[in-house]
Amino acid sequence: MRDNIRDIRKIRGLGDRLFNKIMNHFGGEEEFLLAAKNYEVDRIASIEGVSQRKAIEIVNVVLGNPSKEFLKTDTCFEIYQDIQNKILQFASTQYCKNRILLLNPGNDSGMIKRSVDFVMEMKNMVEKLPVNEIKSLLKKINPVTIPKPKYNPSHAILIENRDDYNLLMDLGLNSYLPIISGEEISNLDDFEFIIYLYSEGLMDLGEAANIAMVNNSSQDYEIVPEIVISFFSENYSILSNIFKLKKILGRDSNIKYVLDILDSLESGKFHENVFDSAVAEAKNKADEKLKEAIKNVDIKGEEILDLLNEDMPGKIQSIFDEVIKCAREDIKEKTGYSFDPFIQKYPIEVDESELERVKKQEIAKQNVAAFEDKVKAASQLSDLKQSVEEEIREIFQFDYEFALGCFAYYYDLNPPEIGHGFSFKEGIHLNLAREKNIQRIDYNLQSPDNVVLLTGANSGGKTTLLENLAQICIMTHMGLPVCAREARVQLMDEIYFFSKKRAMDAGAFESFLNTFMPIVTRENQKLILLDELEAITELEAAVKIIASFLDYISDSDSYAIIVTHMAREILKYSDVRVDGIEAKGLDSEYNLIVDRTPRIDYFAKSTPELILRRMYERSDGKLKYIYGEMLEKFN
Numbered sequence: 001m002r003d004n005i006r007d008i009r010k011i012r013g014l015g016d017r018l019f020n021k022i023m024n025h026f027g028g029e030e031e032f033l034l035a036a037k038n039y040e041v042d043r044i045a046s047i048e049g050v051s052q053r054k055a056i057e058i059v060n061v062v063l064g065n066p067s068k069e070f071l072k073t074d075t076c077f078e079i080y081q082d083i084q085n086k087i088l089q090f091a092s093t094q095y096c097k098n099r100i101l102l103l104n105p106g107n108d109s110g111m112i113k114r115s116v117d118f119v120m121e122m123k124n125m126v127e128k129l130p131v132n133e134i135k136s137l138l139k140k141i142n143p144v145t146i147p148k149p150k151y152n153p154s155h156a157i158l159i160e161n162r163d164d165y166n167l168l169m170d171l172g173l174n175s176y177l178p179i180i181s182g183e184e185i186s187n188l189d190d191f192e193f194i195i196y197l198y199s200e201g202l203m204d205l206g207e208a209a210n211i212a213m214v215n216n217s218s219q220d221y222e223i224v225p226e227i228v229i230s231f232f233s234e235n236y237s238i239l240s241n242i243f244k245l246k247k248i249l250g251r252d253s254n255i256k257y258v259l260d261i262l263d264s265l266e267s268g269k270f271h272e273n274v275f276d277s278a279v280a281e282a283k284n285k286a287d288e289k290l291k292e293a294i295k296n297v298d299i300k301g302e303e304i305l306d307l308l309n310e311d312m313p314g315k316i317q318s319i320f321d322e323v324i325k326c327a328r329e330d331i332k333e334k335t336g337y338s339f340d341p342f343i344q345k346y347p348i349e350v351d352e353s354e355l356e357r358v359k360k361q362e363i364a365k366q367n368v369a370a371f372e373d374k375v376k377a378a379s380q381l382s383d384l385k386q387s388v389e390e391e392i393r394e395i396f397q398f399d400y401e402f403a404l405g406c407f408a409y410y411y412d413l414n415p416p417e418i419g420h421g422f423s424f425k426e427g428i429h430l431n432l433a434r435e436k437n438i439q440r441i442d443y444n445l446q447s448p449d450n451v452v453l454l455t456g457a458n459s460g461g462k463t464t465l466l467e468n469l470a471q472i473c474i475m476t477h478m479g480l481p482v483c484a485r486e487a488r489v490q491l492m493d494e495i496y497f498f499s500k501k502r503a504m505d506a507g508a509f510e511s512f513l514n515t516f517m518p519i520v521t522r523e524n525q526k527l528i529l530l531d532e533l534e535a536i537t538e539l540e541a542a543v544k545i546i547a548s549f550l551d552y553i554s555d556s557d558s559y560a561i562i563v564t565h566m567a568r569e570i571l572k573y574s575d576v577r578v579d580g581i582e583a584k585g586l587d588s589e590y591n592l593i594v595d596r597t598p599r600i601d602y603f604a605k606s607t608p609e610l611i612l613r614r615m616y617e618r619s620d621g622k623l624k625y626i627y628g629e630m631l632e633k634f635n
């Protein structure tokens with residue numbers, strides 16, 4: 001892998017400057033190679049100047065993926081990309097999509113067999129799972145967020161000396177809270193909450209209730225527990241969905257403990273507005289009670305005089321006492337705290353200063369209690385973090401495995417046998433594999449008939465057959481099961497697929513020689529698929545050269561299928577097998593009836609007569625008469 005890092009510089013558009021930028025981003029070659037080995041495409045693509053496509057190319061180069069050496073034509077590469085795109089339909093996470101885009105054809109038979117066996121195992125797994133439910137959960141699992149420090153100016157860390165200040169700065173805790181010394185603070189009430197980081201504990205803090213004491217030898221998360229907790233709280237939703245997914249899969253998980261810890265912190269939070277609403281509700285309820293109770297009070301003359309002297313008659317005082325007692329009980333029931341913020345009047349008034357004093361006092365107590373809970377939680381979460389990170393990686397890996405399994409399951413793929421030549425039974429093109437009532441094909445290409453001319457009906461499926469064989473070959477090299485009930489595939493060094501029709505005038509013929517003859521003379525084992533090889537001018541000379549081209553392949557360890565209508569002419573100069581796909585006739589709707597499985601050693605009839613008959617049947621008048629005249633010439 002280390003040798004391949006030099007090849008990165010050869011990637012088009014990746015100069016020394018961008019290369020050095022990538023190395024600096026990772027802090028050196030070791031970290032970069034580890035990221036590439038772990039398929040961290042997104043991490044590489046996050047670097048300015050590196051697109052996702054470029055990042056995938058970089059990782060491919062580092063891993064030594066040989067797709068360019070194997071896929072020798074644009075059409076081969078398009079078929080390979082189409083296979084990838086079909087797998088991508090089942091990917092949910094970006095990690096999975098990147099892994100699929102890094103699936104490359106290889107040549108190691110042992111690795112291919114292990115990979116095929118693995119995908120088949122995933123296919124069997126998918127068959128037993130609630131696929132839609134799993135896909136829904138996977139789509140909610142994004143890459144984890146690495147939280148940035150959130151600065152809280154209402155809390156502070158109080159230090160005793162310069163050494164502690166330097167320690168906290170080195171730990172980066174100043175990004176979370178202000179760091180203050182005893183000389184800098186005039187009133188402890190300037191902050192809602194203070195963490196007193198002590199070594200000797202000599203500061204006189206009076207009876208302040210808003211202070212928690214922490215020894216200066218403590219762990220960083222014992223001083224600022226958010227260092228640990230924020231990672232888990234920011235990713236709560238992701239962790240929750242991972243836990244649900246692991247329950248479905250029947251896998252053990254520590255995430256349940258994490259969620260319970262986070263939930264307990266949330267339930268213990270102090271909410272100031274609870275006090276305000278509890279007091280307001282108790283006041284309104286008390287006013288209603290007073291209003292009703294006073295209707296039944298009979299006040300005598302001397303009691304009225306007491307009121308004028310601002311003394312409360314006993315019977316009214318007892319009503320106030322009872323009503324306010326009930327109001328205090330209502331407040332305690334809603335807040336958990338017992339206090340009396342009411343001024344005895346009608347309507348009852350709220351003593352705002354008393355309410356604020358109580359709230360401030362309780363906030364201080366709650367902050368201390370919450371801090372202690374957070375420190376305990378941070379300690380627990382710190383111990384769990386590594387296992388949770390492994391679970392997150394496990395689920396991203398599962399998405400990749402699940403996508404491969406879904407692909408194999410829904411396209412009904414089966415493991416190929418690695419052997420000599422190419423043969424398959426009930427093969428089906430991937431584009432047709434999920435449709436019903438589609439004819440499946442049997443075919444073989446093997447020594448001594450390692451070169452075949454394929455003839456037959458237009459629209460009979462010759463191109464589809466070639467693409468199906470190319471898919472089977474490429475998928476096998478990718479370590480995937482293939483689109484056939486059974487298949488035997490010989491591993492090749494190269495695959496060529498030429499799909500463009502070639503009308504060989506003088507210029508095109510020279511281009512043919514320049515393109516194909518170097519391929520023939522290469523000693524690598526290759527599969528050559530050539531669709532619609534035709535000649536227009538100088539047919540005799542073209543046929544002789546094409547026949548020589550076929551003889552070179554026949555005498556090698558390579559294989560070729562050539563779709564052509566020149567089979568009879570070519571056979572005058574070359575002894576190769578000819579297979580045919582033949583149209584049998586027209587159905588009741590005048591559509592061609594074609595047996596798409598080629599007949600071996602058989603010249604298939606072409607279809608002009610059948611097409612002409614279809615045109616005849618669908619025409620009328622003079623046009624029908626003309627088509628009829630043409631048909632008579634075929635008799």
